[in-house]
Amino acid sequence: MSRFVRILVAVVLTALVLYWSNPSEILGAAAGADWRWIAASIALVFVDRALMAMRWIDLLVALAPGTRPPLSAVLRVFFVSSFVSNFVPSVASDLYRAYALSRYDVHLAESTASVLMDRALGVLSVVMVVAAALSFSRDLAARGALITIVVLVFALCAVAAAVVFSERVASWVRGAASLIPLRVLHRVTDALTDAVRHYANHHAEMARVLVLSVLVQLIRVLQAWCVGTALGLQVPFLTYFVFIPIIVLVMQIPITVNGIGTTQVAFRELFVRQGAPAPQVFAFSVIFLALGIVGTLPGGVIYAADMGREQRRPGDRGTRGVRGTS
DSSP states (O other): OHHHHHHHHHHHHHHHHHHHTOHHHHHHHHHTOOHHHHHHHHHHHHHHHHHHHHHHHHHGGGSOTTOOOOHHHHHHHHHHHHHHTTTSOHHHHHHHHHHHHHTTSOOHHHHHHHHHHHHHHHHHHHHHHHHHHHTTOOSOTTHHHHHHHHHHHHHHHHHHHHHHHOHHHHHHHHHHHHTSSOHHHHHHHHHHHHHHHGGGGOHHHHHHHHHHHHHHHHHHHHHHHHHHHHHTOOOOHHHHHHHHHHHHHHHTSTTSGGGTTHHHHHHIIIIITTTOOHHHHHHHHHHHHHHHHHHHHHHHHHHHHHHHHHHHOGGGHHHHHHHHTO
């Protein structure tokens, strides 16, 4: 039922934005796109996927000694979970990544902590890029609202950082969880807090992951600029550095499947208000969303290959299942 509601919301939001943007003009904008720029944006997609994989590999430094899986297994989990994200909200794909890694004899709390830190540092990189761009952008529509969003998101990042680097704040989190009469929640909170606290001893790795996260955001901005140029959008270059990271953040909100619908609304609210034509903006939003799907296709190939091997060797399933529960 939950998935049905999310799909319904995605369809309704997309249909509304499509209706407001004049479908015939959208088709005309997409048909007139310069596909050389689209090809350049596709190439950049695979660069940012490689950087995303590198930053998660760095975050596995906090795993218990001797439990880090082989690099091939880590890459398989990363790319397959990226492919899964096309069919579920972002939170569900994160849970899948944490669970899939735990099947390689990694403690579930530690694998979950690595995914949480990956998300937290990614969000912080969004705040950094948008804040830097806003300082040079004085004439943006809704600039005050964007500054408010940046401040609120930065506050959330500060809370996450406090849990990592302050034992006192971590104790407050454990204490707050203990007020809820649910023993499972207490155990999960304790395990996750302890796992996240391990990153307090890995400053160099966290700094490197933050740098990689900022690079990922900048490359995504360049992807979007290539698409906008292909569609002939007359939008200042610096505007992309404000709008695109915010849109990427909106895409992660688990309201719909794969950000469909919310992505179109975010593009419309930001770019159309800045004076961009609605039909081109809708085509822009669809192509930008499609770029993300293209970047996950290697994970789909890996997933299909893994399924094929399991079907050819059905006798191995029981052994794999037992190992996965250890």
